[in-house]
Amino acid sequence: MPDDFFKEIIDAIVNLDEEKALEYANSAINKNMNLLDVIERGYAAGIRRVGELWEDGDFFLPELMRGAQIMQTCLDLLIPHLQKGTEKISLGTVVIATIEGDIHSIGKTIVATMLRAYGFEVHDLGADVPAEKIVEEAVKKEADIIGVSALLTTTMIGQKKIVDLLKEKNLTNNFKVIFGGAPVTDAWVKDCKADGFAENAIEAVRLVKSLLNK
Amino acid sequence: MLFQEWLKDDSKIVLFDGGFGSELIKRGLKSGKIPDILNIEKPEVISDIHESYYNAGSDMCQTNTFGSTPLNLSHHNLESRIEEIINGALENIKKVRPSERLIVGDIGPTGEFRPPVGNASSDQWYSSFLTQAKLLEPGVDLWHIETISDLEEMLTAIKAVREISKKPLIASITYKRTKRGFFTIMGDSLEKCVKALNNEDIDAIGANCTLGSRDMVDLLKSATNFTDKPLSVKPNAGQPVIRGDKTYYEQPIDEFANDIKEMIILGAKIVGGCCGTSPNTISAIRDIINFM
DSSP states (O other), rough: HHHHHHHHHHHHHHOOOOHHHHHHHHHHHTOOOOHHHHHIIIIIIIHHHHHHHHHHTOHHHHHHHHHHHHHHHHHHHHGHHHHHOEEEEEEOOOEEEEEEEEEOOOOHHHHHHHHHHHTEEEEEEOOOBBBHHHHHHHHHTSSSSSEEEEESSTTHHHHHHHHHHHHTTOOOOEEEEEETTTOHHHOOOOOOTTTTSSHHHHHHHHHHHHHOOO | HHHHHHHHOOOOOEEEEOOHHHHHTTTTTOOOOOGGGGHHHHHHHHHHHHHHHHHOOSEEEEOOTOOOHHHHHHHTTTGGGGGHHHHHHHHHHHHTTOOTTTTEEEEESSSSSOOOSOOOHHHHHHHHHHHHHHHHGGGGGGEEEEEEEEHHHHHHHEEEEEEESSEEEEEEEEEEEEEEEEEESSSHHHHHHHHHTTTTSSSEEEEEEEHHHHHHHHHHHHHHHTSSSOEEEESSOOOOOEETTTTEEEEEHHHHHHHHHHHHTTOOOOEOOOOTTTTTHHHHHHHHHHHO
C-alpha cells in the first residue's frame, strides 16, 4: 500500500537513515510510482516532521542538517525521473540569502529546505551576498518573495538596503520582502517597511504561505 | 595567585566585566568589522572600554580577542594579522589595568562546526585554539573560554590551552532554553556539559550569552546539582532592538542586577554580563555585592 511506503520514507528521514531513504527512492523509480506523490507524501513530509521535532526541542542542529542533507540527496535522485508533465507545480518562488558582510548561513539554509518541503521553488544565493545581487537575482528568477537573513546587529542594516533598492528601481510592488535572523524584530520590519519576519523555519513557511495567500 | 585566593575566599564574589560588542556599537562600530581588528585600528577606544569596566568595579576584564582564533579570523581575511591583533589586545588592557585586578584571556568559538553542520575536525579546532593561546599566554592572568556551543569544541579548547598554560581557566558554554531544559544548539544538555567539565582540569564552570538573566537563574539552579566547582554566569540583558540606526538593549539594569543577586545567593562565585550589559550594569552589581 502506498501509505505504508510513504510512512517508511518518513521514518527513514526522521531516523536519519540515508541508506534506507535512498533505497526507497530507487525502489519508487524502479516501480514507476507517481514520484511527485513520493516526494510530497514521503520525503517532504519526513523533513516537515524533522522540523516539528526541532521546534519541540527534541532535535538539534546536527539532526536538522543531516535530515536536510538526506532529503536533498534523495530529491537529487528523484527529480530527474519526474514524469514529463508532472513536474512539481510550485506554490511560489523565493530568493533567499544572508546579507553582505554576514557569513551566518545555517538558519537560512534550514528555511530554504523547509520552504522547498512545503512546495516552494527556492533559490538560495548563499551568504555574504550584496543587496544589489539579491535584487538582481529576484528579478531574473521572477521571485515572489525575497528572504534576507542577518545574524549581526552590524549587518542588519543591509536588510533595509534591499527594501530601499527596490523602491529606487520602482520594484516595490513586484516582491514581498521578509527578514530572518536573531536580532530582527517587529519594530525593525516596520522601520524598513518590509513585509514580515520569521523566528524559525516553520514560522517562515507560515509567513510565506500567508503572504502569497496559499 | 590572586584568582586562586579569590576562589578560596568564601566571602568573595568575583565580578567580571560586561558586554564588549554593545559598548563598541555605542561608540559607532562600523558595519561588518569584527571587534578584534579594533585593537590595531582604534586602540584608544578598546583601552577606554576596559578602563570603564575596571572603574565600574570589575575585578577582572577580558582581552578583546573573542574572535581571534586563526579559523575565525580567516573568515574575515585577517588571519595574517593575528599576532598584531593579539599583541595589540594585550597592550590595550595592560595600559589601564589597576593593581589587584586581573586580565582574562578571552577565547571565543572558531565559528566552524563539526559535521554534519559544518566541516571542522577536532585537529583543526585544536591547532586553532593552540595558536591563539600561545600568543595570549604571556599577557594574561587567567583564561575564559566562552560562548562555545559544542561540548566537543570546548573540551578541545581546554586541551589546547592546558597544553601550554597552567593558569586558571573558566570554561563557559552557551545554552538555549527548550521545552526539555537547557541545551547547546548542537544538542548537548546542561547536565552532560557540566558533568563533563567537572572532570576537566579547569577552575570554574560557566554559562554565558544567549540567555537573559531570568533564564540564567533557572540554569544555575540546575547546574549546581552537577558540580562542586565554582560557577560563573554572564547572562545577556535581553535581546537587541534596532530603532532607526541605533541598537538598544531594553532590560532595566536593576532588574538584571537583582537576578544576579539571586544567582549569588544560589551559589554563583563569578558574575558579570554579556551582550547588552554595560559599565552601569557592573556598577549596579558592584553595589549589590558590597552590600551583601
